[in-house]
Amino acid sequence: MSVTIPSNSSLSRPLMMAFLAVVLALPAMPGWAASPTPPAAPGTTVMDTAEDATEDAANWLLGVADAVRQGDWKTVADSLSADFSGRPLPSLQEKPAPYAPGIRQMTWSAAGKDAPPLDRDKMVAAWRTLFGRYKSIDDLLFKVKSAEWEGTPPATGRLRIFLTLVGTGPTGLPEDLSGWWGMSVKRGPKATEFVITGSAAEDMRTLVAERAVFSEVSRAARLGRKLPRFGTQGNLSFQWRGAATADVDNDGDLDLFAPGSDTNSFYINRGDGTFEESATAVGLAMPAGGTGTIFLDYDNDGDKDLFVARLGTQLLFQNQLVPSGKLLFLDVSDLTGVDANSVGFSPTAADIDNDGDLDVFVASYALYGKVMPNSWYDATNGTPNLLFVNNGNGTFSQLADRRGLKGTAWSYAASFADYDQDGDQDLYVANDYGSKQLYRNKGDGTFEEVSTAAGVADPGNGMGVYFGDYNRDGLLDIYSTNMSSTAGTRILKSLFPNAAGTEALLLKLASGNTIFRNNGDGTFADVSKQTGGTGASWGWGGGFIDINNDGWEDVFCTNGFISGKSKKDT
Numbered sequence: 001m002s003v004t005i006p007s008n009s010s011l012s013r014p015l016m017m018a019f020l021a022v023v024l025a026l027p028a029m030p031g032w033a034a035s036p037t038p039p040a041a042p043g044t045t046v047m048d049t050a051e052d053a054t055e056d057a058a059n060w061l062l063g064v065a066d067a068v069r070q071g072d073w074k075t076v077a078d079s080l081s082a083d084f085s086g087r088p089l090p091s092l093q094e095k096p097a098p099y100a101p102g103i104r105q106m107t108w109s110a111a112g113k114d115a116p117p118l119d120r121d122k123m124v125a126a127w128r129t130l131f132g133r134y135k136s137i138d139d140l141l142f143k144v145k146s147a148e149w150e151g152t153p154p155a156t157g158r159l160r161i162f163l164t165l166v167g168t169g170p171t172g173l174p175e176d177l178s179g180w181w182g183m184s185v186k187r188g189p190k191a192t193e194f195v196i197t198g199s200a201a202e203d204m205r206t207l208v209a210e211r212a213v214f215s216e217v218s219r220a221a222r223l224g225r226k227l228p229r230f231g232t233q234g235n236l237s238f239q240w241r242g243a244a245t246a247d248v249d250n251d252g253d254l255d256l257f258a259p260g261s262d263t264n265s266f267y268i269n270r271g272d273g274t275f276e277e278s279a280t281a282v283g284l285a286m287p288a289g290g291t292g293t294i295f296l297d298y299d300n301d302g303d304k305d306l307f308v309a310r311l312g313t314q315l316l317f318q319n320q321l322v323p324s325g326k327l328l329f330l331d332v333s334d335l336t337g338v339d340a341n342s343v344g345f346s347p348t349a350a351d352i353d354n355d356g357d358l359d360v361f362v363a364s365y366a367l368y369g370k371v372m373p374n375s376w377y378d379a380t381n382g383t384p385n386l387l388f389v390n391n392g393n394g395t396f397s398q399l400a401d402r403r404g405l406k407g408t409a410w411s412y413a414a415s416f417a418d419y420d421q422d423g424d425q426d427l428y429v430a431n432d433y434g435s436k437q438l439y440r441n442k443g444d445g446t447f448e449e450v451s452t453a454a455g456v457a458d459p460g461n462g463m464g465v466y467f468g469d470y471n472r473d474g475l476l477d478i479y480s481t482n483m484s485s486t487a488g489t490r491i492l493k494s495l496f497p498n499a500a501g502t503e504a505l506l507l508k509l510a511s512g513n514t515i516f517r518n519n520g521d522g523t524f525a526d527v528s529k530q531t532g533g534t535g536a537s538w539g540w541g542g543g544f545i546d547i548n549n550d551g552w553e554d555v556f557c558t559n560g561f562i563s564g565k566s567k568k569d570t
Helices: 015-022 048-070 073-078 120-132 486-495 502-509
Strands: 095-101 103-109 137-149 156-170 174-187 193-210 244-246 257-258 266-268 275-277 289-297 304-314 316-318 329-331 339-349 359-366 386-390 396-398 411-417 426-433 437-441 447-449 464-468 477-481 515-519 524-526 541-545 554-559
Touching: 048 073, 048 120, 048 137, 048 156, 073 120, 156 193, 244 289, 289 359, 304 502, 316 339, 316 464, 339 411, 359 426, 411 464, 426 464, 477 541
Parallel strands: 289 339, 464 541
Antiparallel strands: 095 103, 103 193, 137 156, 156 174, 174 193, 244 257, 257 266, 266 275, 289 304, 304 316, 304 339, 316 329, 339 359, 359 386, 359 411, 386 396, 411 426, 426 437, 437 447, 464 477, 477 515, 515 524, 541 554
16 A cells, blocks of 8 residues: 555545545654754645655655665665765564464664764664565555654655564564664655655564464465456456355355356365356356356255446346255346346345345445546445345345435445344445445334434445444444555645544544444444454455454455556555
C-alpha cells in the first residue's frame, strides 16, 4: 500500500481537490527537536502545494524502501545528503516477552539524548545492520503520516514516518517490525527527488511468531491460476470477484468455486492436499462474470447448490448429486425466479422467516464510471438490493421492497446474524460512499432499519461486515471493513484540526475498519481504538477467525488496490 490515493478511489481526486483549494498552513508537529533539520526558509506553502510535495516525497521514499529491501546500499547512501546528521538507531533488546499466544515481542531502547549524531556513512552502516538481520524481507514501507514544509515552492520538509516491515528473522520465523521515524528532507536535483538530511527513530517494536502458522501452497495444491494483468485482454472488468467453499460432493472435505471474468474455476478436493479443476466437467465453467458467490442447500435435498451474484442476471445452480449420485450442476436461475437483472455484488443466505428453507439477499452496487454516486458520504443512487424469499417449492419471489430491504445505497456486502438473540435472523449491510445499515428482523421476515439507534451506522467506504464473539461474552460483535487512507487522513487533519460535523464525517471516511462490541441491549459500542486491528489500508473482505486455535477470535482483512505497475498510487 502506498501513501497516496488512486485517482479512481472513493476518496480520491474529486473529493480531495475540493480540500486542496483551501489555503491553509500545515500545523507544526511537536517533538522534533531530535531530528536535525536544515535552516527554515521563510513562509509556508498553501495546502495544495504542500500536499503535492508530500506525495512526491512519499513516492520517492517507496523507492528508498525498495532499495533497502533489495540490499542496494549505494542507492540508499545516495538518498542521504552529504551533510546528513541523525540520531543513532535504537538498539534491539534480545530477550523477548510474551505478547499474545504464539507471538513474542522484542523491544528497542532509544539512544540517549547525549549520544553523538551519525553522519551519512555511519547511518548507512546502521541501516545495513538493522535490515540485514532479516533472512528475507517480504515488504518494507516508509509511510508518510504527516508533513511540514517550508519555502515557496517547498524546499525543505519534516516528515512523520511510520515504518512497517514484514519478513523472516534470523531464526527463520516470521517477524514484524514497526516504528515511528522523523525525517528531515530537502529537494534533490529533480523536482520529484529528495535527499534525507536527518532522521530520528523512536517507538520501535518487533513481533516474532513462535512458529510459522501458514505456508504458501497454492501451486502444490494445484490451485494456482495466473490471470492476465488487470486492464489487459481477459481481465478488463473493474468488478471484484470472490470465492466460496463447501463440501459439494459429500465426501467430508471442502471444495472451492471461484468466479472469473472469462471462465469460472471449480476445484474438487481430492483429500490428499491437492485439488482438481473440474468446472467444465460439473457444468460451472459458464456463465462467467460473477462478483460474489455462496453455496447453500436451497431445496433441502442434502447437497450444496450454488448462487452467484453478478452484473446482469443473478445465477442459481442446482446440485444434482442428490438423488442422481453424480456431481453435476444445472443452471436453474430462470426456473427458480432469481434471474433478476442487477449489479449484484455479494450474496448471503439465511432463513429469515423461520419456515425451514433458505432465503437469499444480494447486496447490489452500481456501474461506477457510467453512474457516479450522488454523494461521497451518503449516496442513494445505487442499484436496489434484492431479497429472494424461498417459496418452499423450488422457486423464489423477489420481495426486498415489501420486506423492508430494498435500499439503493451502493451496497457492497452483507451478513445475516441474530445479533439481539430473539430467535430470528437480522441483517447488516456495508455500503460504499455512506453509512452502513443494520436491519432488525421483526420476527415475521420483515425488517426495520436501526443502525443509528444501535450505534453501528459507521460511515465509511464500507466493503465488508462480519459477526463474531471476539470477547467471548456470548454476544455477537461486529467487524466492518472500510478504507483507511494515509493521504486522506493527513490532508483532512491538516484542514480540520478540530473537526466536527461534516468535517468529522469526512475524516471518518478515511479512518479504516471498525470493531463494535455488543452491549447486550440491542446497541453496540465502537471499541476500535481499544482493540486495534482496524488500520488495514484499502480494506476489502475479511472477518473473525481463530487463527491460532486458542479459543479467541482474531481478525483478518484483505487489502490493496492496483492502478499501475509500481507500488506508487496503489
